[in-house]
Structures are given as structure tokens and as C-alpha cells.
Amino acid sequence: MKKNLLHLPQPKVNIMDSLFAEMLLDKALLDFQKEKLQQKIDQSLREKNKSEFLRLTEELIKLS
Known part of the structure; x- marks a missing residue:
């Protein structure tokens, strides 16, 4: 018998x-x-990449 769901x-x-x-x-x-x-x-800090650090911190601030 088939059930009708x-x-x-x-x-x-x-x-x-x-x-x-x-x-x-x-x-x-x-x-x-x-x-x-x-x-x-x-x-970015380990690599001393200032521009990437600044970009990423801006992105983090926007998320917070």
C-alpha cells in the first residue's frame, strides 16, 4: 500500500x-x-607587508 505523504x-x-x-x-x-x-x-606582519596588513585590518574593522 502506497502512503500519500x-x-x-x-x-x-x-x-x-x-x-x-x-x-x-x-x-x-x-x-x-x-x-x-x-x-x-x-x-602579513610576519612578511612585513604593510599594505596587506592595512587592507586586512580595515576589513576586520568593517566586520566588527
Whole structure:
């Protein structure tokens, strides 16, 4: 016997849970981007690349 999936009850989505999940993902992405930028800034310092350092720090400031 074939079940008709269209007639199954759909789970209710809690809007607050969805917003919380979205905020959590946004924060995780932002933290990841900042960490990558900080690593690149450290690399530019090791290489004594002033122009790259200034560009990356500007980018980090915009993210903050």
C-alpha cells in the first residue's frame, strides 16, 4: 500500500527556534571570518607587508 505523504501532518516550526538557529549560524560564520582575517593579518606582519596588513585590518574593522 502506497502512503500519500501530502496528507501527513506537517511539523510546526517554532519561529523563535528558527530565529535562534539563524542567529547562531550568523555568529559562527562571523567568528570564522574574523579568525581567518586575523590569521592573514598575522601572516602579513610576519612578511612585513604593510599594505596587506592595512587592507586586512580595515576589513576586520568593517566586520566588527
